[in-house]
Amino acid sequence: MGSGNGSEPRIVAFLCRWCSYAGADLAGTSRIKYPPNVVPIRVPCSGRVDPQWVLDAFEKGADGVLIGGCHPGDCHYVSGNYKARRRVALLKKLLTQLGIEPERLRLEWISATEGQRFARVVSDFVRELKELGPARVMSDR
Amino acid sequence: MPKRSDTLSHSTHHSSPVTHHRRRIGAFVCHCGHNIAGVVDVKRVAEELSRYPGVVYATDYEYMCSDPGQDLIKRAIREHRLNGVVVAACSPAMHEATFRRAAEEAGLNPYLVECANIREHCSWVHDPGEEATRKAIRIAKTMVEKVKGNMPLEPVEVTHVDKCLVVGGGIAGIQAALDVAEAGFEVILVEKSPTIGGHMAQLSETFPTLDCSQCILTPKMVEVERHPKIRLLVNSAVEEITGYIGNYRVRIRRKPSYVDPDLCNLCGECEKVCPVRVPNEFDRGLSERGAIYIPFPQAVPSTYTLDEETCLGIKPLICGKCSEACEPGAIDFDMQEEIIEEDVGAIILATGYDLYETRALPEYSPDDPDVIDPLQFERLLSATGPTRGEIRRPSDGKVPKTVVFIQCAGSRDPELHKPYCSAICCMYTAKHALLYKHAVPDGRAIVFYIDIRAPGKGYEEFIHRVMEEDRVLYIRGKAAKVFREGEKLVVRGVDTLSGQRVEVEADLVVLAMAVVPSACVEELARTLRLSCLDENGFLKEAHPKLRPLETLAGGIFIAGAAQGPKDIPGAVTQGSGAAAKAISLLSAPCLTHSPEVAEVDEELCSGCRVCAPLCPYGAITVEEVAQVNELLCEGCGTCVAACPSGALTLRNLGDEQLGAMVEAALAELGPARAAVGVKDG
């Protein structure tokens, strides 16, 4: 599937519950508008995000994947975000090999007080994905 | 193992596909009045869900969290024999607990209930219409997939330690320690300086009643010292906190004081012979002290302290004069630093505040000796202070005839300094002006202010009394510059009421500096592994309105100015409040721990040991195969994502489950059905 017909980019966001999910909540409470292209999935920590999930999402037609975690040093579980950072670095290489632009995967630190930042990250990501156009579906290779 | 109480058959391991097929899910779409229904076509969301595999019942309602809304869910659970529920409504942070409790009352395991966040993450951030509705449908379907894979779970029961740690011995920490101890629980009170009392000990008289600060504070300090349930550790810092609610382990480092408090009789001979003279912190540099000193006469514990850093040398001993002068032989140069480990059930953080440094405001000539901070002025006003309560300016000891007070120094200045209001400066500045006028009746007191904030009980009246009865001149406007011209300081500013430039000569200038969090709180927050500081560095509450005394870490509470600038009544109220929270935790017969933790499939585990070092809580041990201690596991899932054999899983957020959720998040949706009528615009 995928947004093959040039329509709006589709994004899955894995948001850690302590910071980024709460930051997205704050964007809501503060009524900060951003494009509706993202479906958030709450995870305990950015460290829970299995690289396989990201590959899966691209295979299922995502044009972009956002991973949101706490700022360095602030992870509720001490260091899950550092592990996420390392995994994302490797994943980006892997994506390149698979013919998927690495910019389609984003790791962002968004704290519970950064509603504004969450909205901005999503808006920027959507804009960039529009420029990139729809993702090549992995299984099409 | 958690007890599980579902009639469904399931394996002890991963959520199995068998479970998926058997779920009979009810979907409940909330209007939240206009909050959701004004943007999202809730009827269509319900209708889409009703046709989604696994959903046997779907409906919408005005307010799901209301009693009738909850009844509707309970009734549907019974009537439709639901074994899974998705409530598409607000953020789970708001009402997950509400809906889970309701479901439990209807006999459904609460872990089979999930919230789909279509308010904060959808209707509040998007324009009304098709796109928002489609997103809401996707979010709700994602959560249906999650519920399909969820297992019924029972909370893990945990025993707890009956002890409380209080960090910070200001008035907030003192009040908290006394309340917890009075309820019969042991308290460890850790204070970094040589005495408890905090900033309140430095104050002269307190607004709005003008009681003498030390007179109302010291009896409480003595009570702390005498209380059989309180163990007081001064000169101490909490180095590490590990564990979890009810079972924290803390490591405290106590610096040696080199004086045995039981032998010290406060004669003061030691300080007289000490050759060292350094600025006295308690008088904020307006007086000097020896390397051996007592911060103030009523310090608790009541003993002199030897300050290693300024002493001429302890190891090897270079001077030793104090020891020769000490008749009772209280000085012990062999005293060692101590590491103290304690297990506690609850923790109260009351680390207080500091003042923003005057150096940050170069336009006010902060290096001039007659430009001082407000705590220095408190010391000048105090009978125990460097001038015995006579107001004399630091440069030449003369009584100042004109004193200018500058409010909001560093506060309410988002561009350059602190964006927030420091909350207490209007009040203490009025107090300062009043006390000055009482001490120097022919003197002039001038206050520069932006506006006056006096919302406390009796506060407005106090300000009026100062303005009218005591003839203090209030100039509305911010002072732009302070500079010296010979004998005098000149304060230049604009009176925004008249639009006139004003310039006044002053003998002494007091800068009402912004209140900032205590310097070491950041480090403390780090040990707590908690995103527990707000954007200004104060301790952050779990909810700004409804959980103001809690942090996100269970069993860790906050009190006093560490949470934000506040006056003494506010600090005391929070101290008592945090104590009540700790007491209710400590007196619970047993605590519960979330069962949504990691689990090992022993058949799949190869014993490779990748997981164990990744766990920040040391919850995994590996012998033949890995084992997870479910009391220590906090459920972050880092190990799960790393396990190469797929043997680890996180209960109720397994890989298979997540795959289905991602699929639902991305799936194509059919066009809107004309019959339902899509709201647009």
Ligand SMILES: Cc1cc2nc3c(=O)[nH]c(=O)nc-3n(C[C@H](O)[C@H](O)[C@H](O)COP(=O)(O)OP(=O)(O)OC[C@H]3O[C@@H](n4cnc5c(N)ncnc54)[C@H](O)[C@@H]3O)c2cc1C
């Ligand atoms: C100039 C001035 C005048 C004031 N006048 C008044 C008044 O008239 N009336 C009024 O109601 N309020 C007044 N206040 C406010 C008052 O000072 C505070 O409300 C009160 O002191 C707050 O108490 P606290 O216990 O929260 O913090 P603090 O008094 O700051 O105490 C915190 C304690 O924690 C200790 N500590 C900090 N970090 C650590 C750590 N990591 N480990 C161990 N210990 C630590 C500190 O050493 C300190 O002892 C005034 C404030 C100022 C600046």
Ligand code: SF4
């Ligand atoms: S999920 Fe794994 S890594 Fe995280 S706390 Fe539990 S056992 Fe440790």
Ligand code: FES
């Ligand atoms: S909890 Fe937010 S990144 Fe770990």
